[in-house]
Amino acid sequence: MTFTNSFPIETFDALVIGAGGAGMRSALQLTEHGHKIAMISKVFPTRSHTVAAQGGVNAALGNVTPDKWEWHMYDTIKGSDFLGDQDAIEFMCREASEIVRELEHFGVPFSRLDNGKIYQRAFGGQSQNYGEEQAHRTCAAADRTGHAILHSLYQQNLRLGTTFYDEFYAVDLLKNQDGEINGVLVMNIHDGEYKILQSPHILLATGGAGQVFRNNTNASINTGDGLGMVLRAGYPLQDMEFWQFHPTGVAGKGMLISEAVRGEGGKLRNALGEAFMEKYAPRVKDLASRDVVARAIAIEVNEGRGCGPGKDYVQLDISHIPNDIITERLPGIREISQTFLGIDPVKDPIHVYPTCHYMMGGIPTNIAGQVVSPDKDGKQQPVKGLYAIGECACVSVHGANRLGGNSLLDIVVFGRKTALTIDEALKKTPAQHNQTLNLTPVVNRLNRWLTKAEDSSNDTVLQIKKDLQLVMEKGCGVFRDQPTMQKALKELNAIQARLETVCISDFSNVFNLERLSAYELENLVTIGYATVVSALARTESRGAHSRVDYTERNDDEWLKHTLYFQDNHTLTFKPVNLSPKHHAMVKPKPRVY
Amino acid sequence: MKFIISRYNPETDQEPFDQTFELDDALLSADSMLLDALHLLREQDPSIAYRSSCQEGVCGSDGMNVNGKNRLSCVTSLSELGQTITLRPLPGLPIIKDLIIDMTLFYKQYKAVKPYLETIPFNIEHEHLQSPEERAKLDGSYECIMCGCCSTSCPSFWWNPDQFAGPAALLAAKRFVVDSRDIKHIDRLKELDSPTQTFRCRHIQNCTEACPKGLIPSRAIQELKSIMVKSL
Numbered sequence: 001m002t003f004t005n006s007f008p009i010e011t012f013d014a015l016v017i018g019a020g021g022a023g024m025r026s027a028l029q030l031t032e033h034g035h036k037i038a039m040i041s042k043v044f045p046t047r048s049h050t051v052a053a054q055g056g057v058n059a060a061l062g063n064v065t066p067d068k069w070e071w072h073m074y075d076t077i078k079g080s081d082f083l084g085d086q087d088a089i090e091f092m093c094r095e096a097s098e099i100v101r102e103l104e105h106f107g108v109p110f111s112r113l114d115n116g117k118i119y120q121r122a123f124g125g126q127s128q129n130y131g132e133e134q135a136h137r138t139c140a141a142a143d144r145t146g147h148a149i150l151h152s153l154y155q156q157n158l159r160l161g162t163t164f165y166d167e168f169y170a171v172d173l174l175k176n177q178d179g180e181i182n183g184v185l186v187m188n189i190h191d192g193e194y195k196i197l198q199s200p201h202i203l204l205a206t207g208g209a210g211q212v213f214r215n216n217t218n219a220s221i222n223t224g225d226g227l228g229m230v231l232r233a234g235y236p237l238q239d240m241e242f243w244q245f246h247p248t249g250v251a252g253k254g255m256l257i258s259e260a261v262r263g264e265g266g267k268l269r270n271a272l273g274e275a276f277m278e279k280y281a282p283r284v285k286d287l288a289s290r291d292v293v294a295r296a297i298a299i300e301v302n303e304g305r306g307c308g309p310g311k312d313y314v315q316l317d318i319s320h321i322p323n324d325i326i327t328e329r330l331p332g333i334r335e336i337s338q339t340f341l342g343i344d345p346v347k348d349p350i351h352v353y354p355t356c357h358y359m360m361g362g363i364p365t366n367i368a369g370q371v372v373s374p375d376k377d378g379k380q381q382p383v384k385g386l387y388a389i390g391e392c393a394c395v396s397v398h399g400a401n402r403l404g405g406n407s408l409l410d411i412v413v414f415g416r417k418t419a420l421t422i423d424e425a426l427k428k429t430p431a432q433h434n435q436t437l438n439l440t441p442v443v444n445r446l447n448r449w450l451t452k453a454e455d456s457s458n459d460t461v462l463q464i465k466k467d468l469q470l471v472m473e474k475g476c477g478v479f480r481d482q483p484t485m486q487k488a489l490k491e492l493n494a495i496q497a498r499l500e501t502v503c504i505s506d507f508s509n510v511f512n513l514e515r516l517s518a519y520e521l522e523n524l525v526t527i528g529y530a531t532v533v534s535a536l537a538r539t540e541s542r543g544a545h546s547r548v549d550y551t552e553r554n555d556d557e558w559l560k561h562t563l564y565f566q567d568n569h570t571l572t573f574k575p576v577n578l579s580p581k582h583h584a585m586v587k588p589k590p591r592v593y
Numbered sequence: 594m595k596f597i598i599s600r601y602n603p604e605t606d607q608e609p610f611d612q613t614f615e616l617d618d619a620l621l622s623a624d625s626m627l628l629d630a631l632h633l634l635r636e637q638d639p640s641i642a643y644r645s646s647c648q649e650g651v652c653g654s655d656g657m658n659v660n661g662k663n664r665l666s667c668v669t670s671l672s673e674l675g676q677t678i679t680l681r682p683l684p685g686l687p688i689i690k691d692l693i694i695d696m697t698l699f700y701k702q703y704k705a706v707k708p709y710l711e712t713i714p715f716n717i718e719h720e721h722l723q724s725p726e727e728r729a730k731l732d733g734s735y736e737c738i739m740c741g742c743c744s745t746s747c748p749s750f751w752w753n754p755d756q757f758a759g760p761a762a763l764l765a766a767k768r769f770v771v772d773s774r775d776i777k778h779i780d781r782l783k784e785l786d787s788p789t790q791t792f793r794c795r796h797i798q799n800c801t802e803a804c805p806k807g808l809i810p811s812r813a814i815q816e817l818k819s820i821m822v823k824s825l
Contacts, residue, residue, distance in 0.1 A: 043644075044696070046739055047652040061720075104720040107710030107772070109731045116722030144736060147651055151735070155709035190689060219646040255649045336649060339668050342624065462636055506640040508604055511690040514639040 003446045007185065007196045011433040012038050014201035014422050015184060017170045017226065019045035021053075021146070021408065022390030023205030024153035025415030026422075031162040033423045036431075038197060040165045040186055042221060042516075045154050049207055049219040050411065053146025054258035054332060055123060056138035057103070057412075058405035059096035063117040064136035069093040071128055072137060074586055076406060079125040079289050080399025081543035081553065082588040083239070083561070085577035088395045091367050092406075094582070095413045100139050103412065107152040110141050111329065121329070122263040123404045125289040125593070134287065138405040143260050143332040149408060165197075169516060170225060172442040173202065173233045173386070176435040181233065181385040185442050189516065192509030194446070196439075200385050200431050201422045204230070204363060204371075205415070208391040209527045211520075213356035213477075214469035217249055217256040226392040228523025230363050231530070232441070235373045235383060236563040236572070238394040239361035240527070241535035241545045244402055245478050247293035249355025250340050251313035257333055257352055259404040262286040264329055266318040268297065269349065270305040276314075281593040288593035291401040291544045294354035298478045301353070308351065315349035354478055360402055360544065361534070362394035364563065364574075369393075369418025374563065374572060387422065389414040396561065399576075400543020449518050453503035460505075461518045464498050468521075471495065472528055476535055481548040485536045492528050499525055530564040537571050538562060555588050594618055594671070596634060598641065599681040601688050609688060611679075614638070627666040627674065628655060642691035650805065653738030656683050656745070657692045663742035663803040683745035685754060698754040699741050699761065706758055706766040706785070711777045727773040734768035734813055736806055737761060743800035743810050749793050757793040758785075760800035760810035767813040770820060782821050791817050 014030055016023045019041035027039045041048065060067035073093040077084055104110055104118060111119035118139045126135040141148035157164075167189040174183035174196065183198040209224025210216035227237055247268075248257040262268070267275045268286055280296040281288035288296075297314050306312050318326065323346055326334060330345075337345045364372050369389055370382035390411040397410055475488020499521065506514040540554035541547045560573045578585045594616045601609035614634050621630060628645055635641050643666070644654040650668035657666055658681040660674060671678075682688050687695040712721065744750045744759035758766070766785055770778045785791045791814060800810040 043646055043652075043654065044700075044739075047644075047646045047654045049647065049652075051652050051738075052647050052649065098717050101717065101720045102715060105710075105712065105715045107712075107769075107774070109728065109735045109772075110720075112723050112725045112728045114725060116724050118720055141735075144651075147738070148735060152710070158704050159707075159709040159711075219652060220648060221646050332651075339650065339670075340624070340626075460636070460639065462639065504639070508602055508640065510603055511642045511693055512640075513635075513642055517639075 002450060003443050005439040005443055007194050009196045009198055011431070012036050012197060012199040013426055013431045014203065015040060015197055015199045016203045016205060017184065018048070018205035018207055018390070018392070019164070020048035020205060020207050020390060020411065021050035021150055021153060022411035022415040023203070024150065024157060025412045026203055026205065026389065026419040027162045028153060028157050028160065029416055029419030030422060031157065031160045035423070035426055038163050038165050040168045040170055040197070042167065042169045042189065044166050045164060046151055048150060049222055050146045050150040052219065052256065053408055054143045054256060055260040055263065056121060056140035056145045056405050057100055057149070057408035058123070058137045058403070059100040059139055059409065060093065060137060061097055061100065061118060061120060061139065063113060064120045065128060065133070067128065067135055067137055069096060070583055071130060071135065072096065073580070073583060074130045075126050076397065076403055077586045078591055079401055079403040081401055081591055082399065082555070082559065083396070083542060083576055084399030085396050086580045086585060087577045088367050088397050090580035090583055092397050092409060092413045096409055099409070099412050099416065103149060103152065106156045108141060108148045110139055121260055122287060123259055124262070124287045124293065125403045134284065138263065140260065140329070142328065143258050143330050146408060169519065170229065171519060172445065173229050174437040174439065174442065175233070176437055181383065182435050183437050189511060192512055196437065198433050198437065201387065201425065202385060203387040203389065203418060203422065204392055205390050206392045208359045209524065210356045210359065212469065212472050212524050212527050212531065213243070214473040215249065215254045216356035217246055217254055218356070223520035224392070224523045224527045225520065226388065227363060228526050230371070231526050231566040235371060236364060236565050237361060237530045238364035238561050238563055239396060239534070240530040240564055241538050241562060242360035242400050242543060243356055243531065244290055244358040244360060244544050245294040245354040246357030247290055247297055247354050248316055248352040249357070250336065251351040251353040253340055254355040255336050255340055256357065257316060257336065257350055259290070261316060261318055261330060261333055264325060265321050266316050268293070269315045269317050270300045271307045271311065272305060276300055284593045289401055290404060292593055294478055295546055297354055313351045313353045316352045317349040318345050319347060319349070358402055358407060359391055360394070360396070360398040360400065362392050363388035365393045365395050367395065367417065368421040369414055370421065374574070378572070380574060387418050389418050400545060449504060449515060450507070451503050453505065457501070457503065459498055459502045461502060461514060461521050464495060464502060465517065465521050465524065468495050468524060468528055472531065476531055479546050479548050480535055482536065485532055489532050489536065492525070492532060496525055526566060529569060533569045533571065534562045534564050559588060594621065594630070595677045596630070597677065597679045598691070600691050602690055621671060623672060625671045627659060627669040627671055627678070630671055631666055642693050644693055651738060653740035656740040656742045657681070658683055663746045665740055665742070665805040668805060683741055685745045685751040696741055699744055699759065702758045702762040703739065703765060706762045707781065708765040708769060710769060710772060710775055712774045713776060721774045723773050730771045731768055733808055734764050737764055737808060738806060740805065742803040742805055746799040746803040748797060748799070749795055753789070753793070756789045758790050760814065763791060763794070763817060764808065764810045764813045767817050770817065779824065782824055785817060786821050786825060791821065
């Protein structure tokens, strides 16, 4: 069989693709406003990766230490190594207190202070009064804040009756006769049937793509599906050279050990027992920004002060923290340590090493959540009908390095904001569905995976994915330089060639996970390219992008965002926004913790 | 290491059958999890179907019956399981394919207990106040990951999955009954006070035995009964 240009069609006012915290917050708003929407998710909503977020969500509530949104903004800009757009960061930090109170209103079981207010813990890169004393800004539900937020948002969507398409996979964006985005082709994973969901407003909330690296904290579903769709539709990805390596993943395995552990007093130690962060960040030590701590751990290990027989990890020590604090505030971490390392952190240190955690780059958007792309004159223009939020988007509030506690904030702030943008558009122009969609590209793509292997070939989708992850880990990890990245690029070409010829062996229709992996792999490979090509071009070190051959930040040449296009791996650039509306610009300066 | 996996593809099979796989011990290490082994088996046979996502026991995707017990494959260490491991889908709900079940009824029962906070109108200026003691009452219930291990181990749920809420839904119900911020707890209790809801629980306690997160749904259900006696 082959696919032809004919699929059943359903029509909606708006589509939300991805049921993590960002998509869920948007869907809630759109449903509340009475729009006919569909929430499409490749897993049951509460399986989305927001569920794994641990430490908390930042807001200058000032429940524990005095705080102001202005200080939060300053810390975020500094944390971003000045690559974050200051107007977007300002917007996010100004919205934070209200949006966290709203989450609490939705039922999130935040931990509490004795006075009944939301508990806030210390996290890296947070300060009072523009860089002075440590702030306590991260609102926490023990160390399960993502779970608490995702479940509460799902529950509120149940209350309002949001329409869910669970276990549906979004394959590609569809354009109308004018080249505008007007629909998406989806596959029902349960029976392998495809259909067109047509809508003038498509919101991508598809999350990150940490699966592009071998060691990562990410769920296996984090394959950057929205990013692949956007690239294939001809739009760019922004700042893809910036990947956050979380300092404390379980060594050799990757599970996340929250920054909350250090926020509650945990100390990193090398094989000599030294609390080595004192060397790298004399003032804030273990609570420096994540890029700083990840590099420090990598240096300790590279210089032979790692622990264990392979000297390949460091220790995170919490044995000095009282038991009741651990039980109350870090129960999930204790559970992960016991399950995956067989140790109880109350007594023994946790073995940790940096692991790929978060994608600072993504689909470029403006503050309203509209995807933007340069026109012929290089001016950034909204892409009609297309929106992106959360980790898949780059608005950019995280710049070159995200602060802990800002991703949960990002997803709800821009989730709500973008829903309001779509709501306004629908009020002005109700959805119409009389357009013809161009299906040729996606049909070609589907048909390509119907090819059966010739007997001689034994390459597999799973093997290519493993090889890709290894190439990326070796070529584009915590430290980078020109020769290793150039080698990675060459290896990517070989992987791309294999991807073009590999065949799947399972052609069944019900829960065909091999076919799903094939679609996902196409997205991962293109993200690999976006990362390496962008990283090779940026000849400076900034935030999470640390080059051994260009060790300094270079604001004269590189205070700008990278835009990667799939066609011929082209790059263009756009300026960083340095014009917040309600606060003076934060001038780039050397970043010291 | 030997794996006996229940296979079923509705497009080709009349009913589920067992298929045996061997996995070279050299591919596994002392701290390998069952999910690691499944990923390796999928390299042998890409058609083996099971759900998984976070791989660390928080998303609740990979509930399955392992040597007769409902567990999450990602947090089940192979070293606890012996040399022959028998994998079946969670029991009591329709099988979609291999180890993947149709959880529609499970989710329907969850939704039916109105598992969402209902409270006074939103005040933008401050959060609801809740003392640490009031908040502590939510511990042991809000952490549920909806994997279904409990409800699909419950005989009362097996008989009537279309009628009986089941332990997971009742655990969620209790979480909102005891949340100091909720204003509907009397209405909630009235709706739960029925022979097909709370009182279909026969206190068999399979749910508590099965919960991979160490939660105690059976106790939550007993507490619900006791709150009903006091409040209604």
